[in-house]
Amino acid sequence: MYGNKVAVRNLSLNVGRGKIFGFLGPNGAGKSTSIKMLLGLVKPSAGEAFVLGSPSSDVEIRRKIGFLPEDFRFYEWLTAAELLKLHGRLCGVPARTLRDRIPVLLDLVGLTPHRDKRLSDFSKGMLQRAGLAQALIHDPELIFLDEPTSGLDPMGRRLVRDIIRSQRERGATVFLNSHLLSEVEITCDHVAFIKDGEVIATRDLQAMTEGEIRVSVRARKLSMKIVAGLTSWCTSTNLEEEQLTLTTNSADRLPDLLRHLVLAGADVYEFTPEKLSLEDLFVRIMGEDRGL
Amino acid sequence: MGLWIMAEITFREAARRKILWTALIAGIGFLAVYGLGLHMQIAEFNGRNVAPFLRYQILSSMMMIGLYTVDLLAVVMTILTSIDTISGEITSGTIHAIAMKPISRWQILMGKWTGFAGMIAGYVVIMFGGTIAVGYWLGGVAPQNPIRGGLFVLLECLLALTVTLMFGTWFSTLTNGVIVLGLHGLAFMGGWMEQMSGFTQSTKLVMVGVISSLIMPSESVWRRAAYEMQSPLAGSLQFTPFADVSVPSMTMIGYTCVYLIFAMAIAIYHFHSRDL
Numbered sequence: 088m089y090g091n092k093v094a095v096r097n098l099s100l101n102v103g104r105g106k107i108f109g110f111l112g113p114n115g116a117g118k119s120t121s122i123k124m125l126l127g128l129v130k131p132s133a134g135e136a137f138v139l140g141s142p143s144s145d146v147e148i149r150r151k152i153g154f155l156p157e158d159f160r161f162y163e164w165l166t167a168a169e170l171l172k173l174h175g176r177l178c179g180v181p182a183r184t185l186r187d188r189i190p191v192l193l194d195l196v197g198l199t200p201h202r203d204k205r206l207s208d209f210s211k212g213m214l215q216r217a218g219l220a221q222a223l224i225h226d227p228e229l230i231f232l233d234e235p236t237s238g239l240d241p242m243g244r245r246l247v248r249d250i251i252r253s254q255r256e257r258g259a260t261v262f263l264n265s266h267l268l269s270e271v272e273i274t275c276d277h278v279a280f281i282k283d284g285e286v287i288a289t290r291d292l293q294a295m296t297e298g299e300i301r302v303s304v305r306a307r308k309l310s311m312k313i314v315a316g317l318t319s320w321c322t323s324t325n326l327e328e329e330q331l332t333l334t335t336n337s338a339d340r341l342p343d344l345l346r347h348l349v350l351a352g353a354d355v356y357e358f359t360p361e362k363l364s365l366e367d368l369f370v371r372i373m374g375e376d377r378g379l
Numbered sequence: 380m381g382l383w384i385m386a387e388i389t390f391r392e393a394a395r396r397k398i399l400w401t402a403l404i405a406g407i408g409f410l411a412v413y414g415l416g417l418h419m420q421i422a423e424f425n426g427r428n429v430a431p432f433l434r435y436q437i438l439s440s441m442m443m444i445g446l447y448t449v450d451l452l453a454v455v456m457t458i459l460t461s462i463d464t465i466s467g468e469i470t471s472g473t474i475h476a477i478a479m480k481p482i483s484r485w486q487i488l489m490g491k492w493t494g495f496a497g498m499i500a501g502y503v504v505i506m507f508g509g510t511i512a513v514g515y516w517l518g519g520v521a522p523q524n525p526i527r528g529g530l531f532v533l534l535e536c537l538l539a540l541t542v543t544l545m546f547g548t549w550f551s552t553l554t555n556g557v558i559v560l561g562l563h564g565l566a567f568m569g570g571w572m573e574q575m576s577g578f579t580q581s582t583k584l585v586m587v588g589v590i591s592s593l594i595m596p597s598e599s600v601w602r603r604a605a606y607e608m609q610s611p612l613a614g615s616l617q618f619t620p621f622a623d624v625s626v627p628s629m630t631m632i633g634y635t636c637v638y639l640i641f642a643m644a645i646a647i648y649h650f651h652s653r654d655l
Binding site: 127154159178 | 476
């Protein structure tokens with residue numbers, strides 16, 4: 088609770104090991120608060136938060152967790168290498184391991200030429216990269232990234248995307264909180280939608296064949312009778328001269344639709360299914376923005 | 380382990396941000412001015428052929444003025460350097476990446492306290508030792524119990540540090556500064572009231588002084604330190620920061636220690652239980 092407002096309520100997420108999980112919601116939905124709660128930074132006003140099977144208040148469990156906060160801030164008088172060393176030591180990484188690991192991580196995030204430069208001289212994008220490296224310094228099992236690509240140029244975003252995927256490949260689970268739905272769409276395996284502090288929907292993006300699919304058809308010899316025959320497979324149809332737009336609930340119905348059109352005598356020139364974008368899905372689940 | 384890492388980082392921050400060096404350079408400047416003043420006074424004594432007893436008492440009093448200035452500098456430096464450490468990091472969000480690490484929040488707080496305490500102890504030793512060394516070298520005078528006095532001054536600084544950290548877990552940097560300096564001002568005024576009560580024999584003034592010392596005992600600790608270090612003549616001079624008109628007892632020193640521990644416990648409890 089923040090004052091009278093419920094920030095997070097009955098939040099329960101099952102995230103598989105080695106998956107990239109997107110956490111989506113409008114501003115003020117409770118995304119950052121949820122992450123802070125799982126990290127023990129915010130205490131629930133009632134109940135308890137658990138992460139990796141342990142209470143979030145358990146200090147030891149944090150050895151397995153990495154975190155890049157939104158608007159990453161750190162002691163700006165440190166250099167990039169010193170920052171990683173400090174975080175590594177706080178995570179209990181042995182000095183010898185750190186000596187080997189710090190150059191590797193700096194190279195991974197493209198900061199090797201700046202390793203001895205103070206963070207006060209870093210741009211926002213460079214700070215973001217340094218922050219990402221500190222989140223990975225102890226090879227965590229679970230990584231929370233809060234808006235990791237904000238402030239990054241397109242090359243930086245691609246780099247972060249590649250790093251996130253490489254973490255998945257080594258078996259880590261990545262919990263991604265981002266406003267950039269296009270980033271989430273091409274990076275995440277699963278997403279959860281949160282609104283007013285509650286998870287209202289989850290989706291498997293890898294197998295998102297269910298859900299609405301829009302099909303654009305350009306064909307001649309189309310008639311209202313032919314279109315009417317599609318209603319058993321479609322949720323909506325709209326015919327304008329040679330352009331037919333229809334929507335269906337499953338990709339499994341696409342062959343039946345095309346077969347019906349052809350067998351009914353239509354000359355089909357184009358048949359283009361468009362999977363509902365994450366943005367469309369987001370708007371549909373969250374509802375239109377009615378202003379603050 | 381986390382405690383020592385935080386202590387080290389606090390100390391290194393002060394060094395890297397030139398806080399330590401600036402304070403030391405200012406301290407050397409102070410010692411130079413103090414030494415110059417002593418030197419000129421001694422030259423004046425030599426010209427006038429002043430009686431050795433009077434010369435000793437005046438030079439001892441000048442040393443007490445020097446030590447009093449060191450005390451003020453040390454307390455103000457303590458407050459100014461530590462004022463932003465918790466509150467500023469909470470406001471900026473710097474604390475997030477630290478507090479989610481596998482270390483307890485009490486270790487973060489105690490680590491910072493330890494780092495600052497080490498830095499302040501070094502400052503007090505250098506400045507106190509420097510002032511006494513200059514006074515002894517130029518004027519041949521030394522305080523009565525310098526180690527005891529120095530320890531009490533350090534206690535006063537640690538009290539200021541603990542109170543600053545405690546309020547830092549609640550308030551913004553600016554509000555914290557207003558509160559801590561306000562408390563120190565209250566203690567300062569209370570101490571003078573108590574001194575004056577020795578002259579006017581007013582029990583009400585004593586009461587005001589005692590209450591203010593209970594609220595913030597920093598000035599009492601200084602007056603006890605002054606009592607330990609000063610010469611009898613300097614102590615008998617009323618209305619000075621070193622007068623022994625109303626000397627705080629060792630019970631007051633004990634109260635200060637309990638006060639400090641209690642403030643630290645409150646700081647840890649509140650920092651542990653608050654949202655970041």
